[in-house]
Amino acid sequence: MENSSIEIKNLRKTYGSLTAVNDLSLNIGSGELFGLLGVNGAGKTTTIKMLSCLIKPDSGEAFLGGNSIITQSAEVKRIINLSTQETAVAPKLTVRENLEFVADIYGVPDRNAAVESVIKDFSLESVLDRKAKTLSGGWQRKVSIAMALVTSPRILFLDEPTLGLDVLARRELWTAIKALKSRMTIILTTHYLDEAEALCDRIAVMTEGCLRAVGTADELKAMAGKDDFEEAFIEIAERSKRKGAAL
Amino acid sequence: MRTIIFSKRNLKELLRDPLSYVFCLGFPIVMLLIMTIINNSIPPEANMTIFRIDNLSGGIAVFGLSFVMLFSALLLSQDRTGAFLTRLYASPMKASEFIAGYYLPILLLAAAQSVITFFASFIIAAVDGVEMSISGALLAIVSLIPTSVMFIGFGLLFGSLFNSNAAPGLCSIIISGAGVLGGIWMDVEAMGGGFRDVCMALPFYHSVRLSRNVMAGVTDNMGTDLLIILAYMAASFILSVRAFRRNMTKDIK
Numbered sequence: 001m002e003n004s005s006i007e008i009k010n011l012r013k014t015y016g017s018l019t020a021v022n023d024l025s026l027n028i029g030s031g032e033l034f035g036l037l038g039v040n041g042a043g044k045t046t047t048i049k050m051l052s053c054l055i056k057p058d059s060g061e062a063f064l065g066g067n068s069i070i071t072q073s074a075e076v077k078r079i080i081n082l083s084t085q086e087t088a089v090a091p092k093l094t095v096r097e098n099l100e101f102v103a104d105i106y107g108v109p110d111r112n113a114a115v116e117s118v119i120k121d122f123s124l125e126s127v128l129d130r131k132a133k134t135l136s137g138g139w140q141r142k143v144s145i146a147m148a149l150v151t152s153p154r155i156l157f158l159d160e161p162t163l164g165l166d167v168l169a170r171r172e173l174w175t176a177i178k179a180l181k182s183r184m185t186i187i188l189t190t191h192y193l194d195e196a197e198a199l200c201d202r203i204a205v206m207t208e209g210c211l212r213a214v215g216t217a218d219e220l221k222a223m224a225g226k227d228d229f230e231e232a233f234i235e236i237a238e239r240s241k242r243k244g245a246a247l
Numbered sequence: 248m249r250t251i252i253f254s255k256r257n258l259k260e261l262l263r264d265p266l267s268y269v270f271c272l273g274f275p276i277v278m279l280l281i282m283t284i285i286n287n288s289i290p291p292e293a294n295m296t297i298f299r300i301d302n303l304s305g306g307i308a309v310f311g312l313s314f315v316m317l318f319s320a321l322l323l324s325q326d327r328t329g330a331f332l333t334r335l336y337a338s339p340m341k342a343s344e345f346i347a348g349y350y351l352p353i354l355l356l357a358a359a360q361s362v363i364t365f366f367a368s369f370i371i372a373a374v375d376g377v378e379m380s381i382s383g384a385l386l387a388i389v390s391l392i393p394t395s396v397m398f399i400g401f402g403l404l405f406g407s408l409f410n411s412n413a414a415p416g417l418c419s420i421i422i423s424g425a426g427v428l429g430g431i432w433m434d435v436e437a438m439g440g441g442f443r444d445v446c447m448a449l450p451f452y453h454s455v456r457l458s459r460n461v462m463a464g465v466t467d468n469m470g471t472d473l474l475i476i477l478a479y480m481a482a483s484f485i486l487s488v489r490a491f492r493r494n495m496t497k498d499i500k
């Protein structure tokens with residue numbers, strides 16, 4: 001397998017006096033499905049934006065598949081794709097046109113086959129010829145995620161992919177994501193702890209821009225001394241808050 | 248290649264908006280017809296030729312291009328509202344490909360509009376019994392290219408700087424201004440004074456005068472007109488590119 005690992009070294013991003021991401025260091029192996037958890041404003045989206053070369057870190061470095069996000073952003077952009085927290089579709093293009101458009105922008109070799117394959121994976125047959133803006137929020141989100149996958153990235157960022165999906169669609173997406181496992185490296189953020197537990201090989205918990213814990217769901221449960229993953233998450237998040245207050 | 252792919256998307260996006268047809272393509276024809284009717288009701292002894300079709304077509308063509316500015320501003324400001332551009336910023340697309348991808352399809356729309364305006368003028372001229380030269384009209388269409396690029400540049404500049412509510416408002420002010428200060432509805436030369444000075448300092452009247460003169464085969468003032476239009480065109484291009492590049496980082500969703 002090609003190198004699709006992620007090495008994050010002391011990544012830091014501030015907005016004025018607010019530190020959105022603080023000295024983040026993390027290694028993610030090729031083919032790993034990695035979960036990024038944290039309360040609102042913890043810095044998950046900011047981390048993904050830095051890794052996908054959308055914003056520049058104030059300091060620190062990261063290597064995606066061996067390429068620096070700072071000095072080799074063109075190489076990085078070729079091997080990644082993302083589904084942003086907000087749905088990102090071209091409103092007046094049809095679903096098929098949206099998929100073809102992204103595939104063409106990335107120069108996907110066998111474009112039609114790639115498009116057909118994501119149509120099947122995401123059951124988009126029934127909405128193919130509809131303009132994206134006429135779809136419901138959940139369907140737009142599915143299309144937005146399919147647009148990230150149609151380029152077969154080596155590294156995929158999914159920022160709250162199941163936000164706004166119904167239970168069935170969520171389970172369907174889980175199946176789709178599981179099927180991608182080990183074919184590509186995935187960083188996924190979510191507020192659904194059952195989702196993180198069901199899907200992710202390893203999970204990181206962030207609060208206030210800082211990494212508080214990393215490990216498998218079981219390791220995190222042991223770390224927090226809880227049997228339930230949700231309880232463990234709350235314990236880790238609260239513990240860091242208590243520490244912050246003591247300082 | 249990515250420029251072409253992005254241009255195609257933008258062209259589709261423009262052509263799927265019914266307002267594009269109404270304002271960019273239908274509006275000039277309607278204006279030509281209305282002004283011709285008005286012209287025909289002006290008594291000949293008034294000796295007023297500003298609304299005669301051979302004078303009118305250049306003015307309406309420039310006026311129509313000011314609507315192209317509005318559409319450029321709408322397209323970009325609406326794209327900036329959503330996360331669609333963020334997706335593309337994370338793709339291998341370069342800033343230059345974004346900019347060319349916006350300019351090219353709108354330029355195509357502008358050219359189509361000019362052609363339609365002059366084609367309709369021909370028909371009206373033939374019906375009205377006014378002489379109009381084909382080569383003159385073709386040259387006039389070519390002479391409007393810098394003006395088109397200028398309007399697109401200003402549209403993209405406003406689309407970069409303002410949101411999708413403010414940008415169209417600002418464009419409508421400029422559209423009205425272009426109509427008055429472009430000498431489309433009145434004879435700027437005859438007005439004189441400070442009004443004429445303002446018209447001369449802005450590009451609109453120069454665009455109108457250039458296209459009228461080119462169509463009539465007159466070379467008066469051609470150098471001045473072209474120079475001023477090209478200066479505004481360059482300024483709008485540079486400003487729009489700078490605004491776009493700056494907002495690329497600011498708009499990320």
Ligand SMILES: Nc1ncnc2c1ncn2[C@@H]1O[C@H](COP(=O)(O)OP(=O)(O)OP(=O)(O)O)[C@@H](O)[C@H]1O
Pocket residue numbers: 015018019020038039040041042043044045046047085
């Ligand atoms: N462009 C910006 N300007 C100023 N502050 C910002 C900006 N983007 C993010 N922030 C701040 O940085 C912090 C981290 O935000 P971020 O979006 O990364 O959080 P998150 O973990 O993704 O949260 P959520 O779960 O709500 O999506 C927040 O306090 C946010 O207000």
Ligand SMILES: [Mg+2]
Pocket residue numbers: 044045046085159
């Ligand atoms: Mg977020």
